[in-house]
Amino acid sequence: MAVANELERKFAPKPTVATPANGSSVDPQRGAEERRRLRTMMLIRSFEEMTYREYTKPGQKIGGFCHLYSGQEAIAVGTSALFDKKRDYLINGYRCHGHSLALGMDPRVGFAELFGKATGCSKGKGGSMHFFDASVGNNGGHGIVGGQLPLGAGMAFAQWYKKTGGVTFTFMGDGAINQGTHNEALNLASLYKLPCIFVVENNGVAMGTQIERHSAEKDLAERGCGYNMPHRNVDGNDIDTVIAEFGKAVERGRAGEGPSYLVANTYRFRGHSMSDAMKYRTKDEMEQAKLRDPISLYEVRLREKGLLTEAQIEQMQEEISAEINSAVQQADADPHPPLEDRFEDILAEKYPYQPK
Numbered sequence: 001m002a003v004a005n006e007l008e009r010k011f012a013p014k015p016t017v018a019t020p021a022n023g024s025s026v027d028p029q030r031g032a033e034e035r036r037r038l039r040t041m042m043l044i045r046s047f048e049e050m051t052y053r054e055y056t057k058p059g060q061k062i063g064g065f066c067h068l069y070s071g072q073e074a075i076a077v078g079t080s081a082l083f084d085k086k087r088d089y090l091i092n093g094y095r096c097h098g099h100s101l102a103l104g105m106d107p108r109v110g111f112a113e114l115f116g117k118a119t120g121c122s123k124g125k126g127g128s129m130h131f132f133d134a135s136v137g138n139n140g141g142h143g144i145v146g147g148q149l150p151l152g153a154g155m156a157f158a159q160w161y162k163k164t165g166g167v168t169f170t171f172m173g174d175g176a177i178n179q180g181t182h183n184e185a186l187n188l189a190s191l192y193k194l195p196c197i198f199v200v201e202n203n204g205v206a207m208g209t210q211i212e213r214h215s216a217e218k219d220l221a222e223r224g225c226g227y228n229m230p231h232r233n234v235d236g237n238d239i240d241t242v243i244a245e246f247g248k249a250v251e252r253g254r255a256g257e258g259p260s261y262l263v264a265n266t267y268r269f270r271g272h273s274m275s276d277a278m279k280y281r282t283k284d285e286m287e288q289a290k291l292r293d294p295i296s297l298y299e300v301r302l303r304e305k306g307l308l309t310e311a312q313i314e315q316m317q318e319e320i321s322a323e324i325n326s327a328v329q330q331a332d333a334d335p336h337p338p339l340e341d342r343f344e345d346i347l348a349e350k351y352p353y354q355p356k
């Protein structure tokens with residue numbers, strides 16, 4: 001199956017170094033973790049590109065809004081390298097497929113959610129914007145821009161109150177920082193020294209509105225000023241930088257020193273949602289962005305370090321293609337939720353709400 005391979009290859013620059021032609025000269029254990037990270041980024045890309053195909057083909061089986069993460073993978077996978085599933089939390093906007101896969105969601109479960117099937121992560125009732133898996137601390141995607149920020153601060157409050165040592169990654173887009181919730185959440189999180197890591201995934205546009213047209217301050221890390229917490233820009237296309245910089249924020253949070261504000265600068269290769277002709281972009285801008293594709297950058301780096309061979313990358317691509325194809329087929333064959341369950345899981349049954 002060539003689709004996923006082609007799409008991955010499309011963005012990949014030719015490696016600039018001579019690399020071993022097969023796995024014989026590479027110790028299979030050396031670099032295993034790095035190759036796993038690369039593989040997860042590739043898996044996310046393939047999942048998203050397959051989602052694009054499924055959404056746009058005749059007889060479309062995916063309904064509702066759908067926002068793809070292609071181009072931003074290093075941020076989610078870098079986060080997952082630091083994430084402790086037993087005590088950390090993650091909360092997100094609606095561009096949430098990549099983070100869920102990075103935390104280990106089975107692609108079949110993801111496609112089932114997109115297809116509205118009972119086996120989906122939200123039993124097929126949430127769709128693209130509501131990928132959740134509370135069992136690993138994934139508190140999901142949220143459709144209201146900026147709505148997740150106070151929730152993230154609240155979850156970090158619970159971690160602080162219960163002294164769990166956990167941290168909460170609260171993701172948002174660059175557009176979300178203009179919401180009032182941004183001010184409220186950052187202020188309280190810092191005032192109470194909550195273990196909240198605010199991550200702005202700055203892909204340069206809020207829908208089609210460039211930063212220059214939506215933020216009075218162009219350096220978005222500066223938007224963290226005034227909250228008495230570390231605030232900095234991070235290269236969001238470089239997974240090693242993401243891990244190093246986010247890692248400092250994790251340490252700070254776990255040590256009870258309070259929140260951090262990180263602006264991960266990146267680019268999205270697809271439109272905002274599925275009906276976006278991207279007229280706000282030039283061809284030149286897109287070409288330049290592809291040169292900094294996070295997957296290609298990491299692939300080249302691993303090759304240069306002798307941690308990856310041509311044979312290994314080809315094997316990964318083949319495995320991922322098979323995995324994604326099989327996930328789509330299985331999800332497609334899965335059942336829809338029974339009609340009588342249509343009002344289940346929609347509203348809290350009990351009022352006032354009784355926590356278990």
Ligand SMILES: Cc1ncc(C[n+]2csc(CCOP(=O)(O)OP(=O)(O)O)c2C)c(N)n1
Binds near residue numbers: 067
């Ligand atoms: C409160 C609210 N206002 C408007 C919208 C419509 N809307 C959906 S996405 C979006 C742009 C957000 O862009 P950004 O925060 O940069 O996130 P990205 O899509 O780049 O991940 C807008 C305005 C919404 N969902 N919620």
